[in-house]
Amino acid sequence: MGHHSCTCCCAHDNAQPKNTPGNTGFLKEYRRILLSALLLFGGIAMKAMNISFFSDDTVVLVWYLLAYLPVGLPVLKEAWESILRKDVFSEFTLMSIATLGAFYIKEYPEGVAVMLFYSLGELFQDKAVSRAKRNISALLDVRPEKATVIRDNEAVTESPRNVQVGDIIEVKPGERVPLDGTMLGESAAFNTSALTGESVPRTIRKGEEVLAGMIATDKVIRVEVTKPFEKSALSRILELVQNASERKAPAELFIRKFARIYTPIVTGLAVLIVLLPFLYSLANMQFIFTFDDWLYRALVFLVISCPCALVVSIPLGYFGGIGATSRLGVLFKGGNYLDAITKVNTVVFDKTGTLTKGTFEVQSCRTQHGVSEEKLIQIIASAERNSTHPIAKAITGYTEQRRISFVPTAEVTEIAGHGLETKIDGQRILVGNARLLSKYNVEYPQELSKIADTVVVCAIDSAYAGYLLLSDTLKEDARKAIEDLKALNINNIQILSGDKQAIVTNFAEKLGVTQAYGDLLPDGKVEHIEELRQNDGNRIAFVGDGINDAPVLAFSHVGIAMGGLGSDAAIETADVVIQTDQPSKVATAIRAGKQTRRIVWQNISLAFGVKLLVLILGAGGLATLWEAVFADVGVALIAIVNAIRIQKLIK
Structure with missing residues (x-):
């Protein structure tokens, strides 16, 4: 609100911030x-x-x-x-x-x-x-003023602004984490309410991300700093709201x-x-x-x-409106989006990580051609080891649990919407979905296409070797999210997913959603939104996890990202960020608007x-x-x- 005609009450905004208590x-x-x-x-x-x-x-x-x-x-x-x-x-x-x-x-x-x-x-x-x-x-500005840095086995108190990436910081129970970093201990519980609005403690394990603003609740923890003070999730969220x-x-x-x-x-x-x-x-x-x-x-x-x-x-x-919603863990990037969301009549959800927890668990393993179960798990996990995809994380976690070692990989190539191609011990390895095997003309049993859960298939030197079966679960409030939207007279609710149609239809039926589309690559999701936009009457909100859905978030009338405690892509691309990762907050955002x-x-x-x-x-x-x-x-x-x-x- 700078100097312009008729800004009676805004004339001083561009000057020093006066009119504040104590000023x-x-x-x-x-x-x-x-x-x-x-x-x-x-x-x-x-x-x-x-x-x-x-x-x-x-x-x-x-x-x-x-x-x-x-x-x-x-x-x-x-x-x-x-x-x-x-x-x-x-x-x-x-x-x-x-x-x-x-x-x-x-x-x-x-x-x-x-x-x-x-x-x-x-x-x-x-x-x-x-x-x-x-x-x-x-x-949101709950950033601590001090950080306890461990140098030469001694605790030194520093301003968080002076702490370098790679430094080790210590946080005692009840203290706030001053900077983003990686958990060094086995596991600890954290209160994440400053970031998500949720007071339910969250358990973070070794190697997982710990964010500035979280409060350690049960033990002294050590964290290796991964981002400078001004780039922490909390700093970015604060800047976004301001x-x-x-x-x-x-x-x-x-x-x-x-x-x-x-x-x-x-x-x-x-x-x-x-x-x-x-x-x-x-x-x-x-x-x-x-x-x-x-x-x-x-x-x-x-x-x-x-x-x-x-x-x-x-x-x-x-x-x-922006202040009240941010207190509930819903961040609007501006008054224009608060206004735009009131016109939304079509809500399109991504499935994995949005309506479902995105925390896959390996249910079973099937092998073929004399490949042992342990060998198949080892090959798939080694190929997926550096991927951030929820399925890849589930497989590597399962492998560590079973104490199966990883083997070195070479020439890892990601094929969008299909999977990975890599080399292990000179052999060409394909790890991904059934579409990947079809692309490389690898023969596989047809019953794979009929399995309703997620399967990760593997081929060694163009020969089908077996698969891992994983399943995802709906978020606790997924059903409520759909019911609340229907209560707001939004009846055009759709689900898009890269997963198989059978899996997507299964989840949609549980939620009472009639339009659910599976087998979609990222481009397919964009094309689907383009089709919806051809009808001028449709005002579309797309709800995704903000990482692989960036193009669709940008293309919809209102892009809503499941912030996942502030993932970079979510905060950059979306118009609205839901920090709590709860799909039911979509209806809250519309009501607030x-x-x-x-x-x-x-x-x-x-x-x-x-x-x-x-x-x-x-x-x-x-x-x-x-x-x-x-x-x-x-x-x-x-x-x-x-x-x-x-x-x-x-x-």
Whole structure:
């Protein structure tokens, strides 16, 4: 919210962050307002009591000028600066014309009151905006100030900013992990609520990732640092939320464009309020034109026309929505996405890691051509060893459990959507799905295609050697996710997966989803979304794990990533990141968007409705400057309170 026309309450945003508790600028603002208020109400009291000292016109003018300057000068200065920037019809110009006009017609108390209440309203608005920003930051900025680094077997306390990648840090029970790293001990439990909003402890084992912001709960742990302080998952999430304000929602952009047209129009109407009765008096001698009376009406009209409530309450509404959802573990990258999600009528889910846990377990092993079970597991695990895919991790974990050693591999090539090709002891090894064997013309038993669970097949030198059978399980809230979406009248729910159609259909039936598509390569998912987008009526949200689904996330109207405690690709590509990895949060995100939008439009309707009413009364001479200023500041404050209410509504 920088300098632009009609940003009454946002004028200071580009300056140093003043108006924050403990800040000298904040105290200075209060001092100016208190001084002005004392002089204004003192003057009104002396006038009411007919004090002789206050009967002299010069004394009265000087008194009210002293009351006006503390609150009026900053606005006059802003008006002059905006005129120099060719922004003639700014909020500050409106206020300056209205108050100088009031002094011209000797309505001094009212001229001072306009500036006083305007400044007070602006102070409250600044405070509310900075509070909303602080709340958002405070939700996530739980990074520790100190890190215990182990150097030469001694514990040294350092600032996390000075800790290098590769250093070993120690975290005691109850302490927060200061940096991202790899677990060195066998296993430990962590509270991940700062990252996910979930208080259920999570067990992390040796070699797995530990993220900044987690709290060690049961033992002293050691972690090898893998990322510098500013690149930790928590730092990136914090930066993402703080930058969310830069992406404006259509309602915000509309108000800005509207303000640029609206302000010159109301200024022109204010001139006409004086000019038309004057022209009428020339044509009709019986009509007596009193310049000061009509000027007063024009000034009332100008004050009421300030779009203060709109300019501040709308961004504040979106700030509130972003803050409230981030507390629930749903991160919106901007107000525009909070707005876009309200229009979603089609939700497409990736299956693995989104609706299912993505934690596969090896169920059984089948071999052929005299290959032993141990040998088959060894070959498949060695080929998959460096892959980050959930299936590969399950196989390598299972191999370690059975204490089967790995063998060196050479020339590992990944074939997207099929599997891997590698060499072990000079033999060409194929590890992947049945499609991979078909691609290389390797014959395999046809019953493989009928197995509903996941199979990882293996061929040694073009001869089929056997397979491992794995199965995945639905997430606890997967069914609830679908039910909640249906409750929001979203009935076009689809599942896309690279898994076999039989597996995908099986999961879809359990969830009550009728449209489920399997055997899709990453390109196939993009083509499917393209087809859906050809119907202009479809507003599509794609929900994926953000790693292999990056193209589809980017291509849908709203890309929602299962952040998995903040995976890089998820945070980079998606418009919305669900940190808790719970698919049911998709419905929470849509509900939050709708509630935010409802409150924003309540504020727009309230501001327009009240202003229109008082504008008509002002033009007709039925409203005074006092009513005008109370209408403007009052509406702004009601709108602010309504915007802050979002924090309580979104649960």
